Amino acid sequence: MKLIYLVLDGVADKPEDGPTSLELANKPFLDKVASLSRCGLMYTVGKGIAPESDAAVMSILGYDPHKEYTGRGPVEAVGAGLELREGYEVAFRANFATIDPKTRKILDRRCGRNLSSEEAHELAKAVDGLELGVYDGYARVVATVGHRAVVIIGSKTHRVSDNVSNTDPAYEKHGYVSIAKSSFEPYVAEAKPLDGTEEARIMATLVNKFTEKIIQILKDHPINQERIKNGKMPANVILLRDSGGRLPRLEEINKKFGLRFGAVAEMPVEIGIARILKMDMESVPPPTEDKAVDYKIRLEATMKLLERNDVVYVHLKGPDEPGHDGDVKRKVESIELIDRYYVGPLLEQISGKEIALLVTADHATPYTRKSHTDDPVPVVLMLPRNKQDGLKRLTEKECSRGSLGVFQHGYELLPRILEMIKSP
Numbered sequence: 001m002k003l004i005y006l007v008l009d010g011v012a013d014k015p016e017d018g019p020t021s022l023e024l025a026n027k028p029f030l031d032k033v034a035s036l037s038r039c040g041l042m043y044t045v046g047k048g049i050a051p052e053s054d055a056a057v058m059s060i061l062g063y064d065p066h067k068e069y070t071g072r073g074p075v076e077a078v079g080a081g082l083e084l085r086e087g088y089e090v091a092f093r094a095n096f097a098t099i100d101p102k103t104r105k106i107l108d109r110r111c112g113r114n115l116s117s118e119e120a121h122e123l124a125k126a127v128d129g130l131e132l133g134v135y136d137g138y139a140r141v142v143a144t145v146g147h148r149a150v151v152i153i154g155s156k157t158h159r160v161s162d163n164v165s166n167t168d169p170a171y172e173k174h175g176y177v178s179i180a181k182s183s184f185e186p187y188v189a190e191a192k193p194l195d196g197t198e199e200a201r202i203m204a205t206l207v208n209k210f211t212e213k214i215i216q217i218l219k220d221h222p223i224n225q226e227r228i229k230n231g232k233m234p235a236n237v238i239l240l241r242d243s244g245g246r247l248p249r250l251e252e253i254n255k256k257f258g259l260r261f262g263a264v265a266e267m268p269v270e271i272g273i274a275r276i277l278k279m280d281m282e283s284v285p286p287p288t289e290d291k292a293v294d295y296k297i298r299l300e301a302t303m304k305l306l307e308r309n310d311v312v313y314v315h316l317k318g319p320d321e322p323g324h325d326g327d328v329k330r331k332v333e334s335i336e337l338i339d340r341y342y343v344g345p346l347l348e349q350i351s352g353k354e355i356a357l358l359v360t361a362d363h364a365t366p367y368t369r370k371s372h373t374d375d376p377v378p379v380v381l382m383l384p385r386n387k388q389d390g391l392k393r394l395t396e397k398e399c400s401r402g403s404l405g406v407f408q409h410g411y412e413l414l415p416r417i418l419e420m421i422k423s424p
């Protein structure tokens with residue numbers, strides 16, 4: 001039996017805060033899946049940890065990010081097709097953001113979420129290859145999707161370390177696993193060395209030089225002048241987080257589980273993970289406003305991958321962004337669009353076939369909190385001809401009554417599900 005592993009990014013909310021997006025959404029197909037499934041809940045990295053998507057996705061693919069992991073920066077870099085010079089370069093996940101240049105107060109961590117990828121590419125060009133003026137330091141800057149970018153900071157002559165803190169105050173490094181902070185001082189943070197080594201000190205100096213220089217360069221850039229003229233927020237800083245100096249050395253996923261894995265990934269971080277784990281991929285364009293077209297393309301990619309693989313991991317970004325923006329209406333809509341344009345047609349295509357469907361999330365992004373939280377996420381597993389829990393809807397509360405119970409860590413999920421598929 002084959003498995004489609006569908007992950008709805010940040011779909012879960014916090015039930016204690018009021019009705020969740022999954023409860024509010026009209027989603028007949030996802031509810032049908034739940035009604036034919038065994039259900040449960042899952043802490044994706046662990047109780048008390050509000051993870052970023054990188055560590056969470058690693059975990060729900062069976063890899064404990066507290067064991068062998070090197071941070072989101074290198075994952076985003078490989079997702080953007082960049083290689084790192086180990087020992088001399090460190091990669092960061094970066095956000096073009098808006099600040100008051102005088103006080104460095106952050107006005108928006110995502111430039112109002114309306115920076116187009118084209119604008120971001122132009123801005124990145126203006127700072128890519130920047131010489132930092134100390135320690136033979138330089139920066140490589142590559143824009144990815146919207147306000148997102150990868151920044152690699154290196155030195156031509158000095159060894160550097162990735163053990164430095166973020167300039168983005170919204171996330172905190174705990175080793176290589178980054179935690180979303182529930183509240184933070186909205187100022188560009190100074191990078192600090194996190195150990196006493198010369199290499200960490202050099203990297204912190206280079207990062208702070210980078211921040212200083214790009215604020216000067218970006219402030220008068222024509223793209224920003226045009227944005228201000230049109231009443232939009234300028235992209236006048238680049239916030240850095242989740243430094244890492246090399247890729248994690250992980251067993252390939254096909255070897256780990258003895259099965260062939262494929263992946264449909266929309267964003268650089270998930271593309272990076274799929275590349276690191278050597279998953280088979282069908283590339284799809286980044287998300288657009290036209291969800292009917294987007295999900296048709298993703299469904300075609302799923303079915304193609306399913307022909308030549310045993311498990312297809314599908315990661316849909318949809319509900320995460322409106323969760324971050326605190327926009328419940330859009331979050332509910334994003335679930336309804338996935339239901340209508342992806343899940344409905346998928347059910348038609350797999351009906352009567354020996355295909356199982358697992359639906360879950362990588363973390364909660366409650367619209368009431370505007371950031372990731374450690375809340376457990378629903379898990380539903382639909383197996384042909386298998387016993388069901390008789391639950392009615394795919395929601396956090398319904399799933400808490402399911403027979404799968406509560407997974408304490410995401411990395412426990414796949415081994416158990418694959419076992420159930422082998423002997424249903």
Ligand SMILES: O=C(O)[C@H](O)COP(=O)(O)O
Nearest residue numbers: 053095110148170320324
């Ligand atoms: O959208 C993303 O890239 C991340 O999931 C959230 O990151 P952000 O807090 O920088 O938007």
